[in-house]
Amino acid sequence: MKEKELINEFFIPFHDRNYSKDVHKGIGDDAAVVSVGDKLLAVSVDTMTEGIHFYPGIDPEDLGYRSVAAAISDMAAMSATPKYVTLSLSIQSIDNKWMEKFIKGVKACIVQCDCYLVGGDTVKGALSIGVQVIGICESQPIYRSGAKENDLVAVTGFLGGAKTALPFLGRCDELSPDIKYVLQRYHRPSPRIDLAKKLNKYMNSAIDISDGLVSDIEHIAIQSRKKIVLIKESVPIDPKILALVTKETAAENALAGGDDYEVAFTFSREYLDKVNKIGIAANIPITVIGTVEKGLGVNVMSESGEVFDHNASQGFDHFII
Ligand code: ADP
Ligand code: MG
Secondary structure: OOHHHHHHHHHHHHOOOOOOOOEEEOOOOOOEEEEEOOEEEEEEEEEEEEOOOEOOOOOHHHHHHHHHHHHHHHHHHHOOEEEEEEEEEEEOOOOHHHHHHHHHHHHHHHHHOOOEEEEEEEEEOOOEEEEEEEEEOOOOOOOHHHOOOOOEEEEEOOEOHHHHHHHHOOOOOOOOHHHHHHHHHHHOOOOOHHHHHHHHHHEEEEEEOOOOHHHHHHHHHHHHOOEEEEEHHHOOEOHHHHHOOOHHHHHHHHHHOOOOOOEEEEEOHHHHHHHHHHHHHHOOOEEEEEEEEOOOEEEEEOOOOOEEOHHHHOOOOOOOO
16 A cells, blocks of 8 residues: 555544644645634654664764754644644664764754744664654645645645655765755755745745655645646756766656655736746746646657656555655
8 A cells, every 4th residue: 555545545534523623734734724813733743763864874974954943844734834843753863973963963953944843752672763844824824725726836845855865874085065965865855935925926826745756646636636647857957966867767766756845836827927037036046847737647758749647656664665
């Protein structure tokens, strides 16, 4: 069973009654959205486990940073402002030097994102980090289910960097600037919080790219009950990875790689100029990569109309690898 199927079978139908009316978005999006008093809060949790989400021997400072950044990225997908973080750490034994570095990384990301670590839990066990984030929705939260027919599909930043880093993880020899760059993309994601908040009023749907572009866009398509057509040549392959892998591998890493923590979103094409200007002002590329149409699911096509089998680009799934 795939991770998506597991969630669909056991968690989406978890409630055999309606949510109370203060639950604006329950299971199924990047974060839940609940109202408390007159405030809307976004809440999510992400877990990283040694050997699955990171490699044994990872620099603990990178591990701390990456665990928090990946969790905070779900707030960007909702256009929420991350605020409060709790962290659960399962670890086999305490090594002071390791802990100091881990905390340094956690702190760097918490400070960078203007959040507070307000609690957590520490247990003995296999190395694993769970990060819960609570954010404030200052504007309308954006859901996976909001894509409209004729919307344009866009993505922030460049894709494929984190996947391209995998063969170089843990290497301590002299590294070229390109290798250092992809390692940075893997270890130090930049949650697109500010950019997403600026784009908020133009977005109809959004998701963060954690598992892979095609796989994550499929969530928007299915939940919005639309077909999304992606144009392969439009996908913004990270230019720096072209020095490290072939063009084909680079394209595949950008389509299916995951771990880039960029935001994919759809918006009405009348706002194209405004969306472009926001990207230029933020100095972060925003690239139109496809369209929303009638139908269901994702099609990956070339500019010339050739259709690709996107099952080959399904991205990361914990229960398949
Ligand atoms: P993301 O990749 O954005 O973190 P996931 O694909 O992990 O999202 O999860 C999809 C949805 O399923 C989310 O709304 C998440 O809260 C929900 N979900 C996943 N696992 C569980 C679980 N064990 N219990 C309840 N909800 C879950
Ligand atoms: Mg997400």
